[in-house]
Amino acid sequence: MFPKNDWYMACWSDELTDRPLGRTIAGEPLVLFRDGSGKVAALRDQCIHRGVSLSPGRIVRGSIECPYHGLVYDGTGRCVHIPTQDHIPTKAVVRSFAAREQHAIVWVWAGKVEEADDSKIVPYPWHDDARWPYRKGYLHVRCGYEMLLDNIMDLTHLPYVHPHTIGGGSEDDHIKAVMKTERTDRGVKFARWLLDSVAPPMYTKVAGLKGKIDRWQEEELIVPSVIVQFTGGVDVAQDAYHGGSRESGFGIRVLHAIVPETDVTCHYFFSVALGSGPHDPAMMEALLKQTLATLQEDVVICEDQQSRMSQFPDTTLVDLRSDEARLLYRRHLVARVAAERASDPENAPTVAFQR
Amino acid sequence: MFPKNDWYMACWSDELTDRPLGRTIAGEPLVLFRDGSGKVAALRDQCIHRGVSLSPGRIVRGSIECPYHGLVYDGTGRCVHIPTQDHIPTKAVVRSFAAREQHAIVWVWAGKVEEADDSKIVPYPWHDDARWPYRKGYLHVRCGYEMLLDNIMDLTHLPYVHPHTIGGGSEDDHIKAVMKTERTDRGVKFARWLLDSVAPPMYTKVAGLKGKIDRWQEEELIVPSVIVQFTGGVDVAQDAYHGGSRESGFGIRVLHAIVPETDVTCHYFFSVALGSGPHDPAMMEALLKQTLATLQEDVVICEDQQSRMSQFPDTTLVDLRSDEARLLYRRHLVARVAAERASDPENAPTVAFQR
Amino acid sequence: MFPKNDWYMACWSDELTDRPLGRTIAGEPLVLFRDGSGKVAALRDQCIHRGVSLSPGRIVRGSIECPYHGLVYDGTGRCVHIPTQDHIPTKAVVRSFAAREQHAIVWVWAGKVEEADDSKIVPYPWHDDARWPYRKGYLHVRCGYEMLLDNIMDLTHLPYVHPHTIGGGSEDDHIKAVMKTERTDRGVKFARWLLDSVAPPMYTKVAGLKGKIDRWQEEELIVPSVIVQFTGGVDVAQDAYHGGSRESGFGIRVLHAIVPETDVTCHYFFSVALGSGPHDPAMMEALLKQTLATLQEDVVICEDQQSRMSQFPDTTLVDLRSDEARLLYRRHLVARVAAERASDPENAPTVAFQR
Secondary structure: OOOHHHHHEEEHHHHOOOOOOEEEOOEEEEEEEEOOOOEEEEEEEOOOOOOOOOOOOEEEOOOEOOOOOOEEOOOOOOOEEEEOOOOOOOEEOOOOOEEEEOOOEEEEEEEHHOOOOOOOOOOOHHHHOOOOEEEEEEEEOOOOHHHHHHHHOHHHHHHHHHHHHHHHOOOHHOOOOOOOOOOOOOOEEEEEEEEEEEEOOOOHHHHHHOOOOEEEEEEEEEOEEEEEEEEEEEEEEOHHHHHHOOOOOOEEEEEEEEEEEEEEEEEEEEEEEEEOOOOHHHHHHHHHHHHHHHHHHHHHHHHHHHHHHHHHOOOOOOOOHHHHHHHHHHHHHHHHHHHHHHHHHHOOOOOOOOO | OOOOOOOOEEEEEEHHOOOOOOEEEEEEEEEEEEEEOOOEEEEOOOOOOEEEOOOOEEEOOOOEOOOOOEEEEEOOOOEEEOOOOOOOOOOEEEEEOOOOEEEEEEEOOOOHHHHOHHHHHHOOOHHHHHOOEEEEEEEEEEOOOHHHHHHHOHHHHHHHHHHHHHHHHHHEEEEHHHEEEEEEOEEEEEEEEEEEOOOOOOHHHHHOOOOOEEEEEEEEEOOOOOOEEEEEEEEEEHHHHHHOOOOOOOOOOOOOEEEEEEOEEEEEEEEEOOOOOOOHHHHHHHHHHHHHHHHHHHHHHHHHHHHHHHHOOOOOOOOOHHHHHHHHHHHHHHHHHHHHHHHOOHHOOOOOOOO | OOOOOOOEEEEEEHOOOOHHHHHEEEEEEEEEEEEOOOOEEEEOOOOOOOOOEEEEOOOOEEEEOOHHHHHHHHOEEEEEOOOOOOOOOOOEEOOOEOOOEEOOOHHHHHHHHEEEEEEOOOOOOHHOOOOOEEEEOOOOOOOOOOHHHHHHHHHHHHHHOHHHHHHOOHHHHOOOOEEEEEEEEEEEEEEEEEEEEEHHHHHHHHHOOEEEEEEEEEEEOOOEEEEEEEEEEHHHOOHHHHOOOOOOOEEEEEEEEEEEEEEEEEEEEEEEHHHHOOOOOHHHHHHHHHHHHHHHHHHHHHHHHHHHHOOOOOOOOOHHHHHHHHHHHHHHHHHHHHHHHHHHHOOOOOOOOOO
């Protein structure tokens, strides 16, 4: 279940070159390309003549040419050329979607183009901040996007899913973690501290951290599909939890854009930025590799979860206290979708909600 | 959607050797084999005893033996031997289909065996004409057969789908093509001329044609599933369009038998015959290779089309003027199927029509 | 279609080591593991918290730990540990199944745990009889389990399906086979004799048998899913059919546990034991290899059968006299399932019956 009236990450800016990109976002197959001015266009990926995909076609002077009979559509979806006739039927229009490009990300508004609200684009200035060099990646995942959001909203899974990457410390460290959860206007955020904890394998591999540290995990989920994370560790001597400086420690900023493709598959875009030097290529490569390894561990468990839940859609599940942040954002999401349904039943999302 | 009361190509004559052939034609899984006299038999590919396929069985004295418990069926589908008992139950009959062999092609009548009408078999004497040596091939395609018929009925796709094979010339050559379309008793035919046009890559590769030529494309679609094509090019000096001789040019005859397997898959049988010498093996091989490459380009686009249309069955499409021949044959096809439904509702085709 | 109130083989004893085993038995995904005392536990393979599979988790002191957030369940399915809270909700229980271990086999009762009836476990003492050393194997098969049971209940398929393994002799030998079928309390059994018959290839390869032998095939099917087989051959001079000794011959005992996974897939567990020496490893290996080859021939035909029957679920099939044993056990099976439905409609099997 996903709201339509919001922005979803559709691709990285640098994925749009001289060839169109076909990708399904929030259930809608899109062809993405740059128009004549370099602005991103997003159209339904289907020609109105014989129904084929446009994305295997060519970009011709900023418009997209159908690969079958050469019809050309501009960035607004209007057919501007039919090779075999001068008359262009008024119905020769493909649906267009609002697209924006900001901080190396291309966003698409899944609802009506005229209702696109730029103020709702999630800012991510770290991509343009030279002090935070970053690497990025992508995973295609066979589960509903909510399952991956859930995963991050309950970090008590770390010692079980990630013992060799970011789990680290004793299970006890994780259980005794200090957790502060807050509702926000657009979702939920929390700060989680593991005090006096052993540095996890990833921190040792990337930054050489050893011995006891205070670890923080700050996550902000902006419904429907973005999580902004700031996480790291610093020597216990700094007493960072009580306001001491984190600067001498190891800190990373992770963007998670977890975007529904269909009800049971999603796109996982991520970037990881390193705030404290050195930023030599080997270290950045190690950071990317460790982040990817960590996310792949999440993917394994969430794909299994999807498979089991699809098999037994009526299973009764039991919520625990560690589900607090998850339940908060889910309530927000349900309310959002319900509001869309009430205000515009015909265009409303209709797909089932993952539990 | 396909009519039942007609002949469909089921295989090439030389596919029927000493082993049975299993193939689904017009939704019906068939086992094809030669009976004692060499005549082709076509039975439903399923034993009446335990329901297994007969096609993995052996041919025993012109009858087919079930690979499970050895029941034997003759070419009419009658069970003639049950190893474990003398009594043959009256119900021990598998459905048989009328089959005919002509010009290297095996045809099967998809309707009731007693209604098979030999006069409706599409003649293709070129397969038996020594002046027209040919090569043949087969492709299994994951789209409704109508999509491939559509493809040939609108050749304005050539410059977009086939730039490296038979597209050739400028897009303009194709757009200015002279087109004459005619309804026929059994479908539609058209002649399309590209005058004063650059020889396409295939013609250069196969026959060494260079410079400006007049190209002709004559296609006759005999509903439901056969297209007979005569195409080629000749030096502009001959003025072939106004009746001048095509003999000094390059001319090929292509048979397209595009046969429904299921609603969304089909068999593409084709042969290509070369009328003007030399017919050395290398040239024939080049011709087959180029033809295959061309058809595979069509297959890519039609499989994409099927996939998109299956995803969005309610898309509204827009017809163009170049769809004339397509619309004519579609109307014929719809009328044929409607007539079958009216006259014999129980046996009528029920599957959806591809748009 | 399978009854729930019975034991199904779930795995071999030696499959349960220090790691849990996930396997779907009679439509139910199970996690199998040994509890602290070495006793086998069988739980529904799904955590009550977030719905993931338990089987990828660890065994911790005889209990199973969920791989996601570390919840721990004991062998009865009760949650005994939640890392993040002391309170264990009363609903934190996964369904458990009765499991028993006997003669190297782990059995699971597919019905309610409190109704498990130990007296119904099929004894197979040959696994613990030093005079009958055995080898065992497993095949995953894409057909309903009934199709493989049917296969063994009608051995007239031997000359057609197994000419190179156990078919042997002339088709006539098989047709003239003496057959005695009997209903039993729990299914059906039969003895089939091929008198004065040529030794089949398998017997020659494994035991060096040549020339004319009397062959016996004794099969007992215990509904729903076990067939106990004793089969072999002995020199005709012994007149074994009329009570002469079989000891100088070649005799094997085969256990077939053919267990539904889903309606259209099953597990085929088998063991083959050799009663007459020598039992050197090469001979045992040859026996296993030949048995496996034989069963794989059955698998090919039964998977084709499932595929055809799924395609044409309404085909009318015709029973033959050789179907006697098959029809007897099917009647028994239908009655069993009907009785379950009548006594406990809510928990009754609902899946369709294979014909």
